[in-house]
Amino acid sequence: MRCIFTLILIVALLPLGLAQPRVGLEAGLTRLVFSLPGQARFSLSRTGYEITIRFQGTPPRSLRALLNTPQVVGYRATPSPGGSVYVVTLKPGTSHRALELADPRRLVLEVRSNTQPRPSTSAPTPVVVLDPGHGGIDPGAIGLVREEEVVLDVALRTKRLLETRGIRVLLTRSTDQHLSTNKATDLGLRAAMADSKRTLFISIHANASKRAAQGIEVYYFGETIDQRLLSKAILENGGGSLGQRLTQEARSVAQRLMRDLLAQANLKFSEQLALKTLQAMVRETGAVSRGVQTAPFYVIRNARIPAILVEIGFVNHPSEGKKLATSAYRAQLARGLAEGVMAFLNNGNAQR
Numbered sequence: 001m002r003c004i005f006t007l008i009l010i011v012a013l014l015p016l017g018l019a020q021p022r023v024g025l026e027a028g029l030t031r032l033v034f035s036l037p038g039q040a041r042f043s044l045s046r047t048g049y050e051i052t053i054r055f056q057g058t059p060p061r062s063l064r065a066l067l068n069t070p071q072v073v074g075y076r077a078t079p080s081p082g083g084s085v086y087v088v089t090l091k092p093g094t095s096h097r098a099l100e101l102a103d104p105r106r107l108v109l110e111v112r113s114n115t116q117p118r119p120s121t122s123a124p125t126p127v128v129v130l131d132p133g134h135g136g137i138d139p140g141a142i143g144l145v146r147e148e149e150v151v152l153d154v155a156l157r158t159k160r161l162l163e164t165r166g167i168r169v170l171l172t173r174s175t176d177q178h179l180s181t182n183k184a185t186d187l188g189l190r191a192a193m194a195d196s197k198r199t200l201f202i203s204i205h206a207n208a209s210k211r212a213a214q215g216i217e218v219y220y221f222g223e224t225i226d227q228r229l230l231s232k233a234i235l236e237n238g239g240g241s242l243g244q245r246l247t248q249e250a251r252s253v254a255q256r257l258m259r260d261l262l263a264q265a266n267l268k269f270s271e272q273l274a275l276k277t278l279q280a281m282v283r284e285t286g287a288v289s290r291g292v293q294t295a296p297f298y299v300i301r302n303a304r305i306p307a308i309l310v311e312i313g314f315v316n317h318p319s320e321g322k323k324l325a326t327s328a329y330r331a332q333l334a335r336g337l338a339e340g341v342m343a344f345l346n347n348g349n350a351q352r
Contacts, residue, residue, distance in 0.1 A: 020063060021075070021086075021109075030071040032088065034107040036100075040083070042107060044098050049073075049090045051109065055083040068265055071111040126345055127168045129193045130155045131203040131299065133236070136178030138186070141208035143316030145325045148176060151204040154312060157334030158341075165342060170198070183238040184246060187298045194303035200273060200344070201307040202337070203299050205236060206324065207314045214320040215288030218278045219309045220270035221301055222294030223251060229295045236309070237298040250296035269306040276343040277310060281336030285329065287313065287320070306344070310337070 021032040036042070040057040060079030067074045073089040090096070090111055099108040132155040133147065134140035140147030152173070159169040172190045173179065180186040194201035207213070234243035237250065274292045282289045290311075300307040312333050313320045323329040 020065065023067060023069075025069060028070075028113045030067070030069040030111045032072070032075070032109040032111075034086075034109070036105045036107055038105060040105075044109075046096065049092065051088040051090065051096060053086045053088070053107070053109075054080065055086070058083040060084050061086075066265060066268075071113055073265060125166065125168050126199040127170065127197070128162060128341060129170045129172065129198050129201045130158060131172040131190050131193070131201065133203055133205040133299075134178075135173050135176055137181060138178055138183065141206055141315045143208055143314070144318075144321030145206075145315050147206040147208075147315055150206055150315070150324050150330065151312065152176065154330050154333045154337070155204050157331060158337045161334055161338035162341060165338070167341070167345075183242055184298075187237065187246070191299050191302055194300065194305055194307050196304045198305055200305055200341070201300065201303055202277070202341070203297070203307075203309040204337075205309060205311050207311045208316045209314055212317065214314050214317040215290040216278060216281050216285070216313060217290035217311045218274040218292050219295050219297060219300075219311075220267060220274045220292070221250075221297060221303065221307065222267065223296060229293060233295045233297055246298040247296055250298045250301040266304070266306065270300075270303070270308055272347075273306045273340070273344045274308045276347070277308060277337065277340030280340035280343060281310075281312070281333060284336035284339065285332045 021034045024031040024033070034053075034055075036055075037058055040055060042056070043054045045052050061077045061084040062079060063075075063077040065074050065076075071091055071094045073091055075086055075088040077084050077086045079085075088109065088111075093114050094111050095114055096109060096111045099110070100106075101108060132152040135148045135152065138148065140151070152175075155171060156174070159171060162169050170193065172193055178186055179189040190203070207217075230247065233250070234247045237243040237246040271292065278289060278292055281287065295309075297309050300309055313324050315321050315324060
């Protein structure tokens with residue numbers, strides 16, 4: 001998947017020697033220019049999508065910048081003995097060259113796209129994955145309606161609406177079935193569909209609460225210290241000791257993603273998808289908005305594309321549970337989901 005990113009340039013320079021590089025853009029090219037003190041030394045190496053530049057004889061720096069140009073995700077800098085180490089994260093399909101120039105002394109890193117995109121008369125067809133939670137041996141929350149049944153119905157309705165807009169839709173399940181009797185395997189199979197061949201991923205669930213609660217809430221992947229959200233994640237991740245183990249695994253992933261610039265860029269788009277989806281669903285249904293939050297849900301932990309988990313309502317709320325049982329309200333939920341997806345796609349946030 002290629003994403004059309006908004007360029008974020010951080011142009012302030014620190015007063016002493018090597019600091020944030022100047023960033024320039026040309027057709028098919030991103031250029032990073034590092035100012036060098038007179039006696040500074042550097043070495044450069046590339047591993048995969050990362051270029052590591054080790055500077056000696058420079059002030060230590062601790063920096064992080066998300067650029068999101070067509071060729072460069074961003075860079076980070078950490079202090080090292082006698083200087084700093086900069087790691088520049090590239091996007092796939094790029095090559096680079098490094099030049100040292102004098103008067104004033106500077107290191108120029110040029111990153112080029114290997115092939116220029118060909119003009120196209122038609123945009124690629126987006127592929128949306130809808131994941132109706134639970135199913136089969138796992139009914140999910142049970143109240144005035146069963147979670148497994150209502151989320152499947154809403155997913156099928158959303159699929160039909162999106163297909164009329166020219167969107168290709170894949171379902172993780174299309175009947176009352178599980179993907180595996182092992183819950184960890186079941187969640188893993190669903191999660192595996194959030195790969196770079198698709199455009200976005202939405203896991204659809206319904207809530208239950210011991211206290212009277214209602215409304216729609218949307219999550220994207222991340223860490224949380226809110227015990228209520230951790231408990232919810234444990235429940236959706238299988239419950240009991242399994243849910244605790246899978247949640248801890250997901251939390252470890254969340255902590256690792258904080259150091260990955262490419263993952264951070266994807267999470268920003270997931271947040272935008274979550275916001276647009278919640279806005280559209282609340283507008284269509286008139287439901288209470290419970291906001292957008294982050295939590296370590298196992299099913300979206302390794303998503304390579306924008307991915308969210310939507311809780312469409314509370315199955316055991318006296319009035320909302322009754323609404324969830326009706327065809328009319330499910331149609332409203334589906335329209336909201338579809339409108340949220342289209343608002344996200346039409347805003348240029350995702351493109352195949």
